[in-house]
Amino acid sequence: MARVINFNAGPSALPLAALERAQRELLDFANSGMSVMEHSHRGREYEAVHDEALSLLRELLQVPATHDILFVQGGATQQFAQVPMNFLGPGGRADHVVTGVWGEKALSEAQVVGKLQGGTARALVDAAPYHTLPETLPQDPGATYVHLTSNETIHGIQFAVQPGSDFPKAAAPLVVDMSSDLLWRPMDVSRFAFIYAGAQKNLGPSGIVVLIAHKDFLATGRKDIPKIFQYRTVAEARSLYNTPPTFAIYLVRNVLAVLKEQGGLAARERENRAKAAAVYDVIDQSQGFYRCPVDPKFRSVMNLVFRLPSEALEDQFVAEAKKAGMVGLKGHRSVGGIRVSLYNAVTLASAQTLASFMRAFIK
Amino acid sequence: MARVINFNAGPSALPLAALERAQRELLDFANSGMSVMEHSHRGREYEAVHDEALSLLRELLQVPATHDILFVQGGATQQFAQVPMNFLGPGGRADHVVTGVWGEKALSEAQVVGKLQGGTARALVDAAPYHTLPETLPQDPGATYVHLTSNETIHGIQFAVQPGSDFPKAAAPLVVDMSSDLLWRPMDVSRFAFIYAGAQKNLGPSGIVVLIAHKDFLATGRKDIPKIFQYRTVAEARSLYNTPPTFAIYLVRNVLAVLKEQGGLAARERENRAKAAAVYDVIDQSQGFYRCPVDPKFRSVMNLVFRLPSEALEDQFVAEAKKAGMVGLKGHRSVGGIRVSLYNAVTLASAQTLASFMRAFIK
Numbered sequence: 001m002a003r004v005i006n007f008n009a010g011p012s013a014l015p016l017a018a019l020e021r022a023q024r025e026l027l028d029f030a031n032s033g034m035s036v037m038e039h040s041h042r043g044r045e046y047e048a049v050h051d052e053a054l055s056l057l058r059e060l061l062q063v064p065a066t067h068d069i070l071f072v073q074g075g076a077t078q079q080f081a082q083v084p085m086n087f088l089g090p091g092g093r094a095d096h097v098v099t100g101v102w103g104e105k106a107l108s109e110a111q112v113v114g115k116l117q118g119g120t121a122r123a124l125v126d127a128a129p130y131h132t133l134p135e136t137l138p139q140d141p142g143a144t145y146v147h148l149t150s151n152e153t154i155h156g157i158q159f160a161v162q163p164g165s166d167f168p169k170a171a172a173p174l175v176v177d178m179s180s181d182l183l184w185r186p187m188d189v190s191r192f193a194f195i196y197a198g199a200q201k202n203l204g205p206s207g208i209v210v211l212i213a214h215k216d217f218l219a220t221g222r223k224d225i226p227k228i229f230q231y232r233t234v235a236e237a238r239s240l241y242n243t244p245p246t247f248a249i250y251l252v253r254n255v256l257a258v259l260k261e262q263g264g265l266a267a268r269e270r271e272n273r274a275k276a277a278a279v280y281d282v283i284d285q286s287q288g289f290y291r292c293p294v295d296p297k298f299r300s301v302m303n304l305v306f307r308l309p310s311e312a313l314e315d316q317f318v319a320e321a322k323k324a325g326m327v328g329l330k331g332h333r334s335v336g337g338i339r340v341s342l343y344n345a346v347t348l349a350s351a352q353t354l355a356s357f358m359r360a361f362i363k
Numbered sequence: 364m365a366r367v368i369n370f371n372a373g374p375s376a377l378p379l380a381a382l383e384r385a386q387r388e389l390l391d392f393a394n395s396g397m398s399v400m401e402h403s404h405r406g407r408e409y410e411a412v413h414d415e416a417l418s419l420l421r422e423l424l425q426v427p428a429t430h431d432i433l434f435v436q437g438g439a440t441q442q443f444a445q446v447p448m449n450f451l452g453p454g455g456r457a458d459h460v461v462t463g464v465w466g467e468k469a470l471s472e473a474q475v476v477g478k479l480q481g482g483t484a485r486a487l488v489d490a491a492p493y494h495t496l497p498e499t500l501p502q503d504p505g506a507t508y509v510h511l512t513s514n515e516t517i518h519g520i521q522f523a524v525q526p527g528s529d530f531p532k533a534a535a536p537l538v539v540d541m542s543s544d545l546l547w548r549p550m551d552v553s554r555f556a557f558i559y560a561g562a563q564k565n566l567g568p569s570g571i572v573v574l575i576a577h578k579d580f581l582a583t584g585r586k587d588i589p590k591i592f593q594y595r596t597v598a599e600a601r602s603l604y605n606t607p608p609t610f611a612i613y614l615v616r617n618v619l620a621v622l623k624e625q626g627g628l629a630a631r632e633r634e635n636r637a638k639a640a641a642v643y644d645v646i647d648q649s650q651g652f653y654r655c656p657v658d659p660k661f662r663s664v665m666n667l668v669f670r671l672p673s674e675a676l677e678d679q680f681v682a683e684a685k686k687a688g689m690v691g692l693k694g695h696r697s698v699g700g701i702r703v704s705l706y707n708a709v710t711l712a713s714a715q716t717l718a719s720f721m722r723a724f725i726k
Contacts, residue, residue, distance in 0.1 A: 004396035033367035077605035081589030205400040207608025226444030242440035245570025
């Protein structure tokens with residue numbers, strides 16, 4: 001059937017051109033008579049893709065030479081454990097800014113690791129029930145790092161989302177889960193000690209995670225944990241220590257190439273802001289029919305959550321939207337309601353189609 | 364260009380029909396108007412694929428109800444650490460049968476974990492320089508588990524490869540790295556406490572690992588390690604605890620469906636033995652031109668290694684084979700020589716083409 005409009009929260013829509021390229025090359029990549037996924041990860045053909053993905057990321061995000069870019073597996077969920085395994089040693093302290101379900105999970109795993117390794121992990125801030133975010137953080141010295149989740153997909157709240165606003169200052173190196181945040185706009189990477197992001201939002205398919213980390217911070221990592229979990233192992237091997245998920249990285253390359261062709265991240269930011277505005281405007285003009293529970297200052301431009309007057313109407317909304325060719329609108333099962341994810345691959349036209357549908361649905 | 368004959372050691376050749384299906388469905392999976400990789404892992408369409416992959420594995424390998432099948436990420440290399448993290452507690456002992464480079468790596472990571480968790484890991488057998496394998500193992504009581512690598516891809520040696528032969532008996536639950544061994548033939552899964560296998564040999568693309576484990580053994584796993592690393596977490600969530608690499612699992616499903624259509628594992632074993640015999644016969648009849656360093660009893664049917672009279676001739680062999688449409692023949696950089704990987708997706712005709720080429724090359 002014809003392609004639908006896909007508002008999934010992740011795995012989510014991918015740029016059509018990136019998928020078409022993969023389809024074209026699936027049986028014969030780079031005129032090699034093989035699929036890219038049948039190539040050795042030590043071969044010239046695959047390595048060119050690997051290096052291009054890394055250099056496109058560096059170019060698009062203007063990652064400074066102080067920072068390494070790594071590819072790892074296991075999802076951001078594995079990073080909840082792997083980050084403290086690397087950095088939370090005896091006497092260390094991880095201060096977590098908990099602003100949603102993902103932040104809760106990150107803290108929980110850090111506490112398990114802390115117990116094993118002799119460090120502690122605690123909530124520096126607990127922002128439950130997650131309708132707003134702190135503008136400043138307690139400046140409590142002595143932390144090894146401060147961890148935050150820059151966009152909470154389930155609750156639809158996002159740090160530093162207002163034009164010109166910045167992330168709050170921290171008393172220690174900032175470690176940030178940017179899974180649903182990275183690559184929707186330009187940003188100052190040098191501000192962060194360690195960024196991790198599961199690809200299945202703005203970057204590619206599931207099964208691959210991007211890390212961007214300050215080399216000095218990486219160098220502080222523990223050396224007594226298994227080699228496969230040490231970030232230095234991955235960094236030294238250019239993310240080829242063991243067999244990487246080659247096809248997933250190939251798709252990330254395809255997505256990044258499309259982003260560049262579309263004018264890079266400044267163009268993305270303009271379009272992403274216009275997409276979010278199209279939907280939030282309907283909410284704000286609906287005289288309470290649609291209600292967004294989020295503090296307007298921190299309304300996410302990636303994941304827009306709202307409620308209707310009843311759950312029955314929400315079900316009807318999802319069902320009628322589906323008939324109109326729009327899927328992925330059901331809110332996360334833990335909070336209910338509606339969620340609209342507007343990652344890079346969702347076009348402005350798609351957001352406008354949804355906005356029109358929302359206006360019509362009121363009547 | 365036309366598809367080449369691909370003897371890569373992994374990532375490696377995939378069945379053409381599995382790739383063609385992926386190509387056909389890449390933009391519109393299951394008449395949903397989306398690629399499978401754009402679907403939510405919590406949605407009906409993806410879950411059907413996930414469940415089909417699991418049930419095809421269970422059917423093809425006749426996995427008994429005593430055993431769980433899991434999908435995890437990070438490659439077999441991550442399992443080198445994750446297995447002892449789960450099972451090697453204070454006072455525990457992991458006895459490793461070291462029969463090659465991969466076995467060395469598994470022992471090395473287990474020793475690191477042992478140090479962290481208060482257990483020990485040691486070489487029960489060290490078979491260096493890895494040209495033969497032990498037929499029996501020292502029956503040393505007190506081990507928590509015995510670990511072995513059933514096929515060493517670099518050295519071309521394989522346990523239980525002779526028809527009717529069996530794996531050696533162990534004094535403790537057997538944990539086996541079957542990355543380049545699983546699925547080339549039927550086998551008695553009940554014999555093993557824990558099997559792990561990176562997919563990029565007989566199963567699918569890189570980025571996905573299959574685990575087959577006895578439920579009782581899984582239940583002995585530690586509960587004080589991060590949740591994401593506990594196998595029970597994965598088992599309880601049907602391998603959907605966090606976002607799995609959906610497209611990789613979809614491809615595994617495609618490969619398994621092809622295997623079933625081709626007559627299952629008994630048919631695979633017949634063809635795989637014929638393929639290996641075609642190449643070994645040339646070696647044995649070459650009057651020493653080709654020399655296989657492996658004890659004939661343990662010559663691998665998956666990875667066939669041999670030398671030529673000089674490195675210059677080996678280079679020439681690889682170059683001329685490439686001109687004849689055959690790639691992936693260079694031995695691992697750590698041992699040199701030639702390596703021919705004959706995983707399921709390599710046809711008998713391809714092995715015969717190589718055998719003819721080898722005969723002609725002598726002259």
